[in-house]
Amino acid sequence: MDVTVLGSGSAFPGPLRGASALALRLQQGEIWLFDCGEGTQTQLMKSSLRAGKITKIFISHLHGDHVYGLPGLLCTLSLNCNAPPGQQGQCVEIFGPVGLRLYLRVALRVCSSELLFPFTVHELEPTGDQSPPTGLLDPTLTACCPQLHPQERPGRTLRPDPESDCYSLLEDERIVVKAFRLFHRVPSFGFSVQERERPGRLRVELLKQLGLKPGPVFGRLKMGESVTLEDGRVLGPVEVLEPAVRGRKVCVLGDCSGLVGDGGRRACKGADLLVHEATLEDGMQEKAAERGHSTPSMAVAVAQDCSAHTLLLTHFSQRYKPAGGPGEGRDDVLELKRQAELALRGTDTCVVLAEDFLTLPVPLQKHREPQNPA
Numbered sequence: 001m002d003v004t005v006l007g008s009g010s011a012f013p014g015p016l017r018g019a020s021a022l023a024l025r026l027q028q029g030e031i032w033l034f035d036c037g038e039g040t041q042t043q044l045m046k047s048s049l050r051a052g053k054i055t056k057i058f059i060s061h062l063h064g065d066h067v068y069g070l071p072g073l074l075c076t077l078s079l080n081c082n083a084p085p086g087q088q089g090q091c092v093e094i095f096g097p098v099g100l101r102l103y104l105r106v107a108l109r110v111c112s113s114e115l116l117f118p119f120t121v122h123e124l125e126p127t128g129d130q131s132p133p134t135g136l137l138d139p140t141l142t143a144c145c146p147q148l149h150p151q152e153r154p155g156r157t158l159r160p161d162p163e164s165d166c167y168s169l170l171e172d173e174r175i176v177v178k179a180f181r182l183f184h185r186v187p188s189f190g191f192s193v194q195e196r197e198r199p200g201r202l203r204v205e206l207l208k209q210l211g212l213k214p215g216p217v218f219g220r221l222k223m224g225e226s227v228t229l230e231d232g233r234v235l236g237p238v239e240v241l242e243p244a245v246r247g248r249k250v251c252v253l254g255d256c257s258g259l260v261g262d263g264g265r266r267a268c269k270g271a272d273l274l275v276h277e278a279t280l281e282d283g284m285q286e287k288a289a290e291r292g293h294s295t296p297s298m299a300v301a302v303a304q305d306c307s308a309h310t311l312l313l314t315h316f317s318q319r320y321k322p323a324g325g326p327g328e329g330r331d332d333v334l335e336l337k338r339q340a341e342l343a344l345r346g347t348d349t350c351v352v353l354a355e356d357f358l359t360l361p362v363p364l365q366k367h368r369e370p371q372n373p374a
Contacts, residue, residue, distance in 0.1 A: 001024070001025065001026055001027055001195075001248055001250070001361070001362040002024075002025050002359050002360060002361045002362055003022055003023065003024050003025070003250065003273065003275070003312070003359070003360050003362065004022070004023045004025065004047060004048075004049055004357065004358070004359045004360075005021075005022055005312075005314065005354045005355060005356055005357065005358045005359075005360075006018060006021035006022060006023055006040055006043040006044060006047060006356065006357070007019045007020050007021040007022075007035075007037050007039070007040060007043055007356060008020075008314045008315065008316060008354035008355060008356055008358075009065075009315070009316060009317075009318050010065060010255075010277075010279050010293075010315045010316060010317055010318065011065055011317070011318060012038070012065060012318070013037065013038050013039040013065075014318045016318075016321060016322055016356075017316065017318060017322065017356055018037065018039050018040070018042075018043045018356050019037025019038050019039060019040070019065045019066070019068070019069065020035040020037045020065055020066045020314075020315055021033065021034070021035050021036055021037055021040040021043060021069070022034045022035065022252060022275060022314070023044075023047075023049055023054075024193065024250060024252075025049070025053075026175075029053060030053055030054075030055045030056075031049060031050070031051075031053040031054045031055070032054070032055065032056045032057070032058065032193070033054050033056070033057045033058070033073075034057075034058045034060070034191065034252045034275075035058070035059060035060055035066040035067070035254070036057060036059065036066070036067060036068075036069040036070040036073055037064075037065045037066055037067070037068060037069050038064070038065070038068040038069045039069060040069035040070075040073055041069060041072055041073045041076045043356065043357075044073075046357065047357055048359075051073070051076065051077055051080065052077065052080055052081075052082070054077065054092065055090060055092060055093070056092070056093045056094070056095070056170075057070070057092065057093070057094045057095070058094075058095045058096070058179075058191050058252070059094065059095065059096030059097070059100055060096075060182075060188050060189050060190070060191070060252075060253070060254020060255065061096075061097055061184055061186050061187060061188035061189065061254050061255060062096070062097055062099050062100065062103065062186055063185075063186060063255065066254065066255070067096075067100075067103065070094075070104065071104060071107040071108055071111070071113065074092070074104075074108070074113075074115060074119065075108075075113050075115070077092070077115075077117070078113075078114075078115040078116045078117060081115075081116040081117055088116065088117050088118055088151075089116055089117030089118075090117060091117065091118040091119060091120060091153065092117060092118075092119045092120075093119070093120055093122065093155075094119060094120065094121045094122070094155075095121075095122045095124065095169055095179070095191075096121070096122075096123065096124065096189075097123065097124050097126055097186075097187050097188075097189065098123045098124065098125055098126065098137060098142055098157075099123075099137050099141070099142055100121055100123055101121045101123060101142075101145055101155070102141070102142055102145040102146070104121060104149070104152075105145065105146050105147075105148070105149050105152070106146065108149050109146065109149060114150060114151060115151040116151075117151065118151050118152070118153050119149075119151060119152055119153070120152065120153040120154065120155040121152070121155045122155040122156045122157075122158060122169070123155065123156075123157050123158065124158050124167050124179055124189055125157060125158065125159050125160075126181070126187030126189075127160070127181060127187075127260070129181075129183070129260055130181050130182065130183055130184070130187035130188065130260050131183065131184055131185055131186050131187050131188075131292070132185065134185075135184070135185045135186040135187065136186075136187070158179075160180075160181065160261075160263065164178075164263060164266065164267075165180070165181075165261045165262055165263030165266070166178040166179065166180050166192075166263040166264075166266070166267050167179040167180070167189075169191075173196065174195065174196055175193065175194065175195055175196065175247075176193075176194045176196065177191065177192065177193050177194070178191070178192045178194075178263075178267050179191050179192075180192065180259070180260075180261070180263040180264035180267050180268075181259070181260035181261055181263065181264065182253060182254055182255070182256035182258070182259060182260060182264065183256055183257055183258050183259070183260050183292065184254065184255045184256050184257065184292035184293075185255075185291065185292040188254040188255050188256050188292075189254055190251060190252065190253035190254060190256070190259075190264055190267075190268070191251065191252050191253075192249065192250075192251045192267040192268055192271070193249065193250045193251070193252075194247060194248075194249045195247025195248045195249070196247050197244045197245065197246060197247050198244065198245045198247060199222060199223075199224065199237075199241060199244055199245075200241045200242030200243050200244050200245060201241070201242045202218060202221060202222055202240055202241060202242075203240050203241065203242060206239075206240055207221075207240055210229065210235070211229075211230075212229075221235070221237050221240055221241070222237075222241070224237050225237065245364055246364075246365060248272045248362050248363075248364060248365070249268075249270060249271045249272050249273075250271065250272065250273045250275070250362055251267065251268040251271045251273070251274045251275065251306070251308075252275040253274070253275060253276050253277065253302070254277075255277055255279075255292060255293060255315065256277065256292065256293075256294060257288065257289045257291075257292050257293060257294055257298070258294075258298070258302075259302065265305055265306060268302075268306040268308065269306050269307060270306070270307055270308075270309075271306055271307075271308040271309065272308075272309045272310065272362050272363075272365055273308070273309070273310050273312060273360070273362050274302070274303050274306060274308035274310070274311050274312065275312045275314060275354075276294065276299035276302055276303065276311060276312070276313060276314070277293060277294050277299065277313070277314060277315035278294055278295055278296045278298075278299050278313040278314070278315065278316065278336050278340070279291075279293035279294065279295075279315055279316065279317050280293060280295055280317055281295060281296065281331070281335060281336055281339060282295045282296055282297045282339045285297070285298065293315075295339070296313060296336045296337070296339040296340035296343065296351075297339060297340070297343045299311060299313055299340065300340050300343040300344055300349075300351075301343075303344075303349050304344070304347060304349065307349075308349055309348070309349065309350070309365060310349065310350050310351075310352060310360075311340065311344075311349055311350070311351045311352070312351075312352050312353075312354055312360065313336060313337070313340060313351060313352070313353055313354060314354035315354075316333055316336065316354075319331055320332065320333040320335075320336065321333060322355050322356075323353065323355070333353060334353070336353065337351060337353050
């Protein structure tokens with residue numbers, strides 16, 4: 001599992017930073033994309049990632065620097081679709097705030113864009129406390145949403161669960177994905193991707209001492225089943241398995257000046273990697289908060305509250321040049337890292353600055369306590 005930054009800038013794609021986009025590559029090789037600012041498909045082509053591996057796309061909010069690249073990316077994926085003649089490619093699932101269906105249907109229809117694969121849009125219903133009143137969409141606008149695009153399949157409309165204060169997006173035998181509420185100038189969301197706990201390794205030497213040979217019995221024990229030995233003794237998996245390994249957790253937050261409710265804190269608890277914006281430096285905190293954005297210290301406060309292992313700062317104002325890059329007269333982004341490190345002093349959390357095309361592995365943290373993804 002690893003993440004690749006495809007765009008680390010805010011507001012617009014610049015010569016040094018692309019607009020917001022981040023790719024999460026899972027162990028099975030598929031890619032999940034978080035936000036899709038203008039130029040994301042070009043960034044993908046410059047990276048080592050294969051766009052055709054994208055199966056799910058998560059849009060945090062409907063500001064252009066997070067969504068303008070989505071219609072073009074879908075069209076490019078269609079051009080590169082290698083589905084057999086007469087068959088459609090794999091369905092791409094897209095998650096985002098209410099209004100995303102309308103945006104995609106209009107953009108694709110007006111441009112007469114048809115796709116060689118189906119897609120579905122699952123919309124998250126925001127609450128009134130996620131933005132100022134001026135940031136909420138007029139219900140009459142989305143009520144007149146045109147009919148489905150020819151390749152669109154019906155999607156779900158998701159609401160927060162009152163108990164967890166989170167939106168349940170996906171859940172299977174290997175992973176659990178939730179969304180949670182953030183405050184911004186328009187409703188914004190964060191996403192938590194949690195691997196399920198995996199069984200510990202077999203104590204092979206102990207099994208050999210018991211007279212067992214590698215084979216189906218090993219597999220049954222690994223899967224948590226008990227087996228009966230030749231002498232009649234019942235051997236349980238607890239006796240021959242090392243402690244279970246905690247699944248990895250990656251949390252990606254959209255633009256925000258803070259969490260809304262308690263769902264985000266719970267969903268991000270113990271995150272191996274927390275991706276948080278830091279648009280402006282600490283000295284501009286009032287200006288950042290006024291615009292619904294965060295500074296390094298504000299991001300650190302979230303990371304500490306969640307006990308995150310690594311904090312990845314991103315979404316920098318275009319005024320901050322990449323470390324060691326050109327741009328005389330601009331502020332150095334390293335100052336944002338220094339401010340975060342100062343706020344993190346004395347903690348176990350480390351901070352990393354996002355740079356376009358940076359790939360950050362998410363290793364298994366065997367020493368960390370297992371957590372229940374549900």
